[in-house]
Amino acid sequence: MNRSWLNKNIFAMGLTSFFSDFGHEMATAILPVFLVSLGGSAALLGLIEGIADASISFMKLVSGWYSDFIGKRKPFAVIGYFLTAVGVGSFALASSWIHILISRVVAWLGRGTREPARDALLVDSTGPKYYGRVFGFHRGMDTLGAVVGPALAFFLIKFISLRSIFLVALIPSILAFLTISFFVKERSKVNNNRTQLVGSVKLLPSKFRLFLIAVGIFGLGNFADSLFILRATQLLTPVKGAIMAASLAILLYLLHNIFYAGFSFPIGALADKFGKKLLLSFGYFLTGIASLGFIFNTKSSIYLGLFFLLAGIAIAITDALERTVAADLLPESLRGTGYGTLATVNGVGDFASSAIVGYLWSAISPLFGFGYGALMTILGAFLLFSFRI
Template sequence: MGDGANPVGATGRRWLTRNVAAIALLSLFSDMGHEMVTSVMPFFVMALGGGPGAVGLIEGVSDLFASLAKIWLPHYSERTRRRKPLLIAGYLLTALKGVMAFATSWVQVLAVRVIAWVGRGARGPVRDAMLADSVPAAYLGRAFGLHRAADTLGAVLGPLIALGLLAVHWGYRGILLVSLIPGGLTVLIVLFMVREPARRPGHGIGFRQSLIALPRDFRRFVAAAGVFGLGNFGPMLLIFYARQSLIARQGVHQADSWAIGLYILFNIAYAACSYPAGLLSERIGKRPLLVLGYLLFALMCVGFLASVRHVAALAPLFVLGGVYIAIVDTIEGALAAELLPDHVRATGFGLLGTVSGIGDLMSSLVVGLLWAHVSLASGFIYAAVLATLGAGLLARRPRSRP
C-alpha cells in the first residue's frame, strides 16, 4: 500500500482522527437516507403526474436553493468560534426530506426537497472545512477519499433497502418515511461524535473581502468546475432513463427493480473507487486525475446515445458513471482544500458548491427539457460537450502556486 500504510502524517499527526472517522460515519447515514429517497423519487413523481421535465426541475431548483445557502452560511461560520451548530441545523433540515411521503402533487415534492436542500447546502461546505481542518495537509486526498467512500457506502445501502421494501410490496410513500430513520441518526452523530477542530478565532472581514482573498488558482479551478457542472446532470435522470428503457420488455414492477438495481451498481462503483482515487491523487496530482473524471462523464454520455434497451448494456454505463463521480466528488474537494488558505476555507468551499449548484440547476433542467421536447440524444450531447470544455479549462496549467 506504499505510503498509505503509515497512519501518521508528515507533521507527525495521525490522518485518521476522531473527526475524520465521525464525519465519514455521519455521511454514511446521511447518504443512506438521501439515496433511499433518490432511488424512488422519479417513480413517485411520475405517479403524481410528473415527467422527465418535472424530474429535472425538482433536481435543478433544489440544487439552486442549496447553492444560495452554500454561498453565505459557510462564510458566516468563519466569523464565529463554533461551526457545529450550523452543521446540526443543516443535517436536521436535510433529514426532514422524508416527509414528502405526504405529498399529493409533484409541486409539493419540489417544495419539501427545496427545504431539505437548503440544509444540505448549509452543511456541506462547513463539513468539508471541518474535515480539512482535522487532517494534515499531506493526506487530504485519502481523508476526502475515505469520506466519499463512506458516503457512497450509504448510497449503496439506501437503494438496497428501498429495493428490499419494494420486493415486499411497500409503496413509495412507505420507503420515503423509512428514510427518516437514518436522517435522525445523522443529527445524533453530529451532536455527540463530531468535535470542533482547533482553528484560529473567527475573523472579522466581510463577505466581499473573503471572496477577494481567495487565491487566483482556486478561482480558475472554480470556473472550470462551473463549466463542467453546466452539463453534469443529476443521477435521477439516469434512473428515469433506465426505467423507461426497460419498461416495455420487463413491465412496470420489474423495470422499477432493475432501475434501482442499476443505481445500486452505480453506487458500488462510486464507493469502491472513492478512496483509491484519493490515494492516487497524492501520487499523480489532483488536477490531472480530475480532468480524467470530467472526460469519463463525457464518455458515459456518449455511451447513453446508443439508446440501450437491455440491462447487460446499461450496466457498464452505470459502472462508468460511478467511477467518474467517485473521481470528481473526491478530487474536487481535495483540490479545493489544497488551494485554499484556512481562514477562507469554508467561504471557498461555499463558492465552489454554489457554482456547482447553479451548474446542477442548469444541467438537470436543460437535459430534462431537451429530453422531453427535443430528443434524448440532444440532452446527452449537450452534457458531453460541456464536460469536455470543463476538462480543457482545468487542464490549463496555473500560472502560480498558492
C-alpha cells in the same frame, strides 16, 4: 495503510455521511418512479432537481463564509443534517409534484447549510499530506450509504408502498443528525477573518478562481443522477414491465454507487501521490463518456449497467478530488468561504444542467439532452487540464 489521519473526528464525520446518504439515496432511488406515479415527466424531474440545487446555491456561500466569520463550523453542519432528515421524511406526505419540490428544496437547504462547514471541519481535523485520503475516505463512507440505501429500496419495493419506503429512509437520516451532534468535536481556534462576505470572496486566491471556471463549465453538464434512473426505467419498461423496470433501474443505480464507494478512497490515496489536477480532469472526461452512453435507445440491462458503472467511477473521482484540489488552494482563514463558493458554483451548474437536459430530452430527444451534458463536461475536462493551478 497509515491510519494516523483516521482520528475520531474524521471517522465520526464519515459515519454521519454514511447514515445521511443511506437515507437520501434510498429516497432518490424511488423518487423518479414516485414522481411518474403522480403524473410527472423527465422535464419536470429535471426542473425539480434544478430548482432544488439553485435554491441552495447562495446558502452554501453564506454558510461557508459565516463559519469563517464566527470561527465555528459544527453548528452549521448539525443544522444542515437536521434539515436533510426533515426533507427526506416529508416525501412520504407528497400528493403532487409541488410537494416533492418543497421536500427536495428543504433537503437541499440542509445540504447547502452543512457542506462547506463540514468540508472545512474535515480539513481542520487533519494535515495537508492527508487531504486526499481524508476526502477519499469521507466520500467512500458517504457512498457506502448510497449503496445500502438503494439496495434496501430494491428489496422493499416488492413488499411495501413507496411512501413507506420514504419513512424507512427517515431513520438513517435522523441517525446522521445524532452522530454529528454528539461525536464530532470542533477544535478551538483563533479567528483571523472578520471580513464581510463580498470582501472574503475577493480575497480568494487567483488560482482558486481559475479552478472555479473549469468547475463551473463542467457543472453546466453535470446533471442529477435521477435522470439516469428515469432514462433506464423508460427504456426497460416496454420489455420488462413497469415494476420490474423500476426495480432494475434501482439495481443499476446500486451498481453505480458500489463503484462510487469502491473507488473513492483509492482515488483519494492516489491523488496524494500523483497529480490531483490530472486525475480530476480524467474524472470530468469520464462523466462526459457516461452521458454519451444514454443517448441511444438500447434496452439491454448489461449495456445500461456499463454506463452506470462508468458514471459511478467518474463521480468517485470528481466528488473527492474537487474538494482535495480546493484544500490545496485555500488558506485556513478562507476555507469555509472557499468551499461555500465551490459549492455555489456547483449548485448553479446543477440547476442549469438538470433543467436543460430534462427540457431537451422532453422537447426534442434524449440525444440532445444527454449530448449536451457530454459536451459541457468534456469541455470542462479540457479547460481544467489546460489551466496552470
